[in-house]
Amino acid sequence: MITLTENFRYQERLNKLKERKLEQIKEKLEKEGHLNEDDYGRVVPPAGAWKPIPNHADGHFYGMDGWLENFTSLMENHPVYVDPNDAFAGRWMYFMSRMTNKWNPDYKYTHLQDDIDRYNIICGIGDDAHFAPDYEMGLKLGWKGLLDKIAFYAAEYAYDPEKIKFYDSHRKVIYSIQNWIKHHIEHIEAMIAVETDHDLRQNLMEMIETNRHILNDPPSTLREACQWIIWYHLASRTYNRDGAGGQIDTLLKPFYEKDLSEGTIDREKTIYYLACLLINDPIYWQLGGPDENGEDQTSEISFLILEAADKINTSLNITVRVHPKLNNELFNKSLTYLIKNKNAWPRFSGDKALVEGFMKNGFDEKIARRRIAVGCNWMSLPGLEYTMNDLVKVNMAKVLEVAIENMRTDFGENEYSTSILYKYFVKHLHKAVHTAADGIRFHLQYQKYNEPELVLNLLSHGPIEKGVDISDNGATYYNLAIDGAGLAVVADSLGAIEQRIEKESKLSWAQLLYHLDRNFEGSEGLRIQKLLLNSVKFGQGDTIADKWAKIISKEFTTLVRAESEPEKNRLFIPGFFSWANTLEFGNAVGATPNGRRKGEPISHGANPCPGFSADATSLLQAKAIAAIQPGYGNTAPMQWEVDLSFVKDKQLNFVKSIILTHFELGGTLINVNIVNKEKILAAHQNPMEYPDLVVRVTGFTAYFSMLTPEFRQLVLDRLCKQ
Numbered sequence: 001m002i003t004l005t006e007n008f009r010y011q012e013r014l015n016k017l018k019e020r021k022l023e024q025i026k027e028k029l030e031k032e033g034h035l036n037e038d039d040y041g042r043v044v045p046p047a048g049a050w051k052p053i054p055n056h057a058d059g060h061f062y063g064m065d066g067w068l069e070n071f072t073s074l075m076e077n078h079p080v081y082v083d084p085n086d087a088f089a090g091r092w093m094y095f096m097s098r099m100t101n102k103w104n105p106d107y108k109y110t111h112l113q114d115d116i117d118r119y120n121i122i123c124g125i126g127d128d129a130h131f132a133p134d135y136e137m138g139l140k141l142g143w144k145g146l147l148d149k150i151a152f153y154a155a156e157y158a159y160d161p162e163k164i165k166f167y168d169s170h171r172k173v174i175y176s177i178q179n180w181i182k183h184h185i186e187h188i189e190a191m192i193a194v195e196t197d198h199d200l201r202q203n204l205m206e207m208i209e210t211n212r213h214i215l216n217d218p219p220s221t222l223r224e225a226c227q228w229i230i231w232y233h234l235a236s237r238t239y240n241r242d243g244a245g246g247q248i249d250t251l252l253k254p255f256y257e258k259d260l261s262e263g264t265i266d267r268e269k270t271i272y273y274l275a276c277l278l279i280n281d282p283i284y285w286q287l288g289g290p291d292e293n294g295e296d297q298t299s300e301i302s303f304l305i306l307e308a309a310d311k312i313n314t315s316l317n318i319t320v321r322v323h324p325k326l327n328n329e330l331f332n333k334s335l336t337y338l339i340k341n342k343n344a345w346p347r348f349s350g351d352k353a354l355v356e357g358f359m360k361n362g363f364d365e366k367i368a369r370r371r372i373a374v375g376c377n378w379m380s381l382p383g384l385e386y387t388m389n390d391l392v393k394v395n396m397a398k399v400l401e402v403a404i405e406n407m408r409t410d411f412g413e414n415e416y417s418t419s420i421l422y423k424y425f426v427k428h429l430h431k432a433v434h435t436a437a438d439g440i441r442f443h444l445q446y447q448k449y450n451e452p453e454l455v456l457n458l459l460s461h462g463p464i465e466k467g468v469d470i471s472d473n474g475a476t477y478y479n480l481a482i483d484g485a486g487l488a489v490v491a492d493s494l495g496a497i498e499q500r501i502e503k504e505s506k507l508s509w510a511q512l513l514y515h516l517d518r519n520f521e522g523s524e525g526l527r528i529q530k531l532l533l534n535s536v537k538f539g540q541g542d543t544i545a546d547k548w549a550k551i552i553s554k555e556f557t558t559l560v561r562a563e564s565e566p567e568k569n570r571l572f573i574p575g576f577f578s579w580a581n582t583l584e585f586g587n588a589v590g591a592t593p594n595g596r597r598k599g600e601p602i603s604h605g606a607n608p609c610p611g612f613s614a615d616a617t618s619l620l621q622a623k624a625i626a627a628i629q630p631g632y633g634n635t636a637p638m639q640w641e642v643d644l645s646f647v648k649d650k651q652l653n654f655v656k657s658i659i660l661t662h663f664e665l666g667g668t669l670i671n672v673n674i675v676n677k678e679k680i681l682a683a684h685q686n687p688m689e690y691p692d693l694v695v696r697v698t699g700f701t702a703y704f705s706m707l708t709p710e711f712r713q714l715v716l717d718r719l720c721k722q
Contacts, residue, residue, distance in 0.1 A: 010272035013085040014311050017279055020083065021314060022691050025703050034708040036580050038243065038376075038700040039315035041281030043081065045093035050077045052099045062104040064452050068169045070096060071239055071454065075176035078238075080187040082207075084200040087276040088227045089184040089207060090234050097240040097451065102126040107446040112439055119432040120398040120588040122581065123439035124391035126450050130481075131470075132244035132374040133459035134383025135251055138232055139225055142218030143174055146458055150174075153464055163467035170464065173454045177235045178215055185211050222255040222265060226277045232459070233283055239455045244374040246382050248285035248318075249302040256301045267304060274301075274308035282315045282701060284374045288330055289321025289351060292366035298327035306330070309345060310337050315694050315701045316345040319373035322663055323351035335652050339644065339674050344696035348670045349373045349635075350663030357668070358633030361479065361571050368633070376699025377577040377605075377635050377669060378481065383460045386475035388440060389634075390483070390577060390699070394432045395585045396552070397486035397592060397602045400493060402428050404593075408513065416509040418498045422551075425490070430559055436482050437563035437572055444478075447471040478570045481634055482563075484556045485578035485585055488538045488603035488612070491552055492594035495545030496535035503544075507531060516591045519598045532595035539608030539617075539624040546624065553628040553636075561632070575634035576606035579698050583710055601714060605698070606636035610717045618642055618658050626665035635668040639698065641719040643677045671696045675719055680704070684712045 024043045028035065031044050053073060055066040074094060081091040103126035116123050141149065154167035188208040195201040210227050219225040229251075236242040252274075259265040265273075287305060288298050309316050320326075320334045334346050351369070358368040358379075371379045378389030403424035407416060410424075448469040456470065457463035463474035500507040511528060515521075520529035536543035553576070560574035578585065586601040594609065596602075603609045606625045613620050618640065625638045640658070644651045659670055673696050683690040687705035695704050695715050704712060 008271070008311065009268055010275075011311065013272070014275050014279075016085045017083065017276070018312055018314060021279060025691065025706060029706055034711075035702075035706050036697070036708055036711045037702065039282055039694075039702050039706070040237070040243075041091060041279070042095075042237070043091050043093055046079055049079055050074055050094065052096070056104070058101065058105055060100040062100070062106075062451070063449050064165065064169050064454070066100075067096075067239075067452060067454055068172060072172055072176040074238065075180040075235075078180055078183075080184050082184060082187055082191060082204075084191065084195060084197075084204055087203070087207065087223060087273050088230050088280060089188065089211060090230055091280070092234045092237045094238055095241060096238055097128050104446070104450040107449060109439070109442050112435055112442065115431060115435040116439065118402060119428065119435065120395040120585060121432060121436050121439070122391070122393040123436060124388050125439050125443045126447070127388070127391040127443075128240040128451075129242050129453055129456050130244075130375060130378065130389040130391050131385055131387045131456070131475075132246065132372075132380035132382040133232070133236065133242070133456055134461065135229055135232070135246045135459065137383060137461075138459050139219055139228060139251065142214060142216065142228065143178055144216040145218055147171060147174055149464055153467065157467050160467070166467050166469075169454060170457060174458070177231060180235070181211055181215055181231060185215070219255065222252060222259050222270065223273055225252060225255040226273055230277065230280050233281060236455045237281065237283075240451060240453075242456060243281075243283045243317075244380060244382075245283045245285040246374060247289070247297065247372055249287055249299060249305060250291075250297050253299050253301050256304075270301070270304050271308045271311060274305055275311045278305075278309055278316060279312045279314055282317045284317045284319065284376075286319050286321055286349070286372040286374065287334075287346065288326055289349075289372065290323050290325065290369050292369050294323075294325065294365075294369065296323070296325040296327055298330045302327070302330055303333060306333050306337060306346075310341065313341050313343055314692075315703060316343070317701060318346040319349050319669075320346045321349050321351055321373065322659065331656070332652065335655055338672065339651050339655065342674045342676065343694040344673050344701050345694075347672055347696065348659050348663075349379075350667050350669065352663060353629060353631070353666045353668050354379060354633055354635070357629075357631045360632050361573065371633065373669065376579060377483075377575065377637050379633065379635065381477065384476040385479050386470050386477070387479050387481050388443070389481045390579055392436050392440060392481060393483045393485050393578065393581060394429070394436055395486055395588065395602070396429065396484050396556070397489040397585065397589045399428045399432050400425055400490045400592065401589055404513075404516075413510055418494055418502060421497070422494065426555055429556065433482060433556070433559040434563065437480075437560075440480050440482075440572075444471055473569075478568075479633075480570060480572050481575060482560045482572055483575045483577040483634075485576070485581065485605065486602040487549060487552060487576055487606060487628065488609045489592055489594055489596060491538040491545045491549035492535070492609055493592050494548040495538070495543060496532045496593050496595070498544050499535050500531060512593060516593065519591045520595075529595045529597075532593060535594070537608060537612040539612040539620055541620055541623065546627070549624070549628050553630060557630040557632070560630075573632045573634045574630040576628065576630065576636035577699075578602065578605045580711070582714060604639050604714070604718065607639050607718070619661065622658050622662035622667065623665060626662055626667040629666050629668060631666070637669040637671050637699065638662055638667055639696075639718065640670055640672045641675060641715065642672070643675055643719065645676070671699055673715070673719070677719060680716065680719065684709075684716055687712070
């Protein structure tokens with residue numbers, strides 16, 4: 001473990017970088033309003049600096065021509081960003097994918113729209129990329145190496161006009177990124193000429209040499225490697241919001257060890273570089289975990305990355321991979337920072353269930369271990385998979401609502417039963433899952449005409465070799481994600497019906513349906529609602545609702561898996577995750593039999609409903625969510641909010657025991673907020689008084705002040721209703 005003195009010589013620079021970031025957060029809030037999403041590292045662009053160029057009659061841009069023209073234009077006109085306190089140049093400012101329509105109107109999916117609307121499906125058609133680039137490839141080749149690779153494969157297809165266009169487009173993308181870097185080099189030159197502070201001037205001189213070297217050549221030092229990664233992810237973020245990182249410690253380890261052995265850096269400078277990398281943009285990095293042979297990857301730089309994160313303590317998305325051989329000192333250090341800083345980092349993934357689950361898809365153990373945490377809820381094989389992770393979601397609470405209406409149409413009141421309702425639920429869940437899968441198939445067929453992956457193709461294995469977009473059979477694997485949302489609402493609803501109507505006779509079907517239609521209005525409606533709210537809940541342990549949750553999970557998993565098309569190299573893999581869509585999904589659903597009112601948020605991801613248990617919630621929650629994992633290598637995360645004031649001097653052991661218990665039982669991912677209940681309640685009332693408070697809203701972290709009051713309330717409900 002590396003421990004530095006408090007007299008860290010770069011701390012003043014990092015403090016200034018953090019102050020500037022908080023100013024930029026405030027500026028975003030003032031100019032763009034509340035944003036219920038990742039913090040990102042984006043800053044507000046100057047007014048009128050760049051406008052998109054349409055290539056379609058609807059006034060937007062699509063396809064290879066449209067995206068290429070706009071990206072190259074933006075790179076030419078993108079404002080430069082250099083802070084003399086930073087080790088690295090560059091920030092991103094524009095969401096290109098939000099400056100055009102989501103889907104090219106020339107390719108219509110009206111045949112799917114009715115069922116998409118009926119079941120409130122987020123279909124993923126035209127959504128931004130959610131798969132991981134292979135940064136190792138980029139660090140090995142550099143920009144010139146990537147151009148050489150394009151030239152090599154382009155020569156093989158010189159007879160094919162379509163492929164010639166494909167390769168020319170990717171060349172121009174690289175040229176435009178290099179041009180963007182040149183603009184920064186010119187700006188740094190001007191800054192050096194007027195900088196009077198000796199240390200900052202020296203920093204700028206080192207920064208310019210770093211960028212001059214990596215303009216063409218692959219990086220050879222730690223600083224160059226970090227700067228190359230930054231340029232690539234800034235370009236990819238700008239293009240279509242890509243935020244996937246990689247195995248950060250193994251990526252940077254050879255550069256660090258080389259520099260250290262040559263005496264060109266020390267540990268303090270390393271931490272400074274790493275802190276600047278992390279504050280640039282909170283993309284998703286994995287730390288620790290096993291190599292393909294099961295041996296732990298922890299090294300000295302793993303600890304330095306945690307030290308760097310602690311130095312800035314801002315919005316971060318670092319995942320520690322927990323496995324039997326994980327360095328215990330690293331594990332404890334990560335927990336220490338989680339508890340001390342209470343800023344929702346790091347989070348933790350469970351190697352055992354992820355590897356065993358992914359192997360059930362037919363992959364061997366070595367490749368399963370290479371599938372790492374690089375997204376909000378998702379895993380990916382960097383550069384090898386096209387997954388649509390966290391893009392496609394089925395609102396199961398809406399499916400239940402449709403099933404109830406269908407049952408009422410087909411049966412008389414005296415014929416209703418939980419078993420009949422469940423049969424209708426399965427019938428409609430089947431339709432919903434099939435519609436979601438057909439949406440993915442449609443997306444794969446036409447995405448190249450809508451939003452080709454001109455940046456992510458560069459660090460993927462297949463597109464350049466084949467001369468086709470990664471969405472168009474360019475990937476090595478198509479492991480396609482479909483997530484279920486609202487599991488607890490459905491399980492609790494079926495459990496409440498079975499308990500209150502069929503077992504206890506405290507309620508009739510007529511009463512239930514009458515008050516669902518009227519949203520529990522009036523004194524009698526409130527009495528019925530209270531009866532339902534006090535029914536057994538998923539998460540309480542071995543209840544009717546827990547039974548239903550397992551049945552529903554198994555059914556959903558079976559239905560998603562049945563959509564696979566191995567002959568087309570397509571596997572469909574289920575998960576449970578709602579991302580930040582709990583409000584949106586809830587707005588589409590009327591009152592439900594668990595006592596939830598019309599329009600209220602649905603349950604979060606795989607979690608039990610807030611307030612499911614009066615005590616011992618952490619352990620019960622860990623057991624419940626582990627029990628409903630789909631089990632094929634995608635996650636059903638445990639979203640965990642906990643105030644540790646009751647634990648006192650054994651906080652680390654408590655948190656560690658919950659994490660290990662969850663993963664031993666089959667859990668896959670834990671997104672955790674260690675919070676002070678009084679502080680977060682105060683911050684909800686006066687968010688601007690707590691500008692540096694960070695929470696993990698779902699898979700991502702965000703500044704609490706940037707969230708809408710409704711989203712802040714979601715975090716509060718998960719904590720305060722326990």
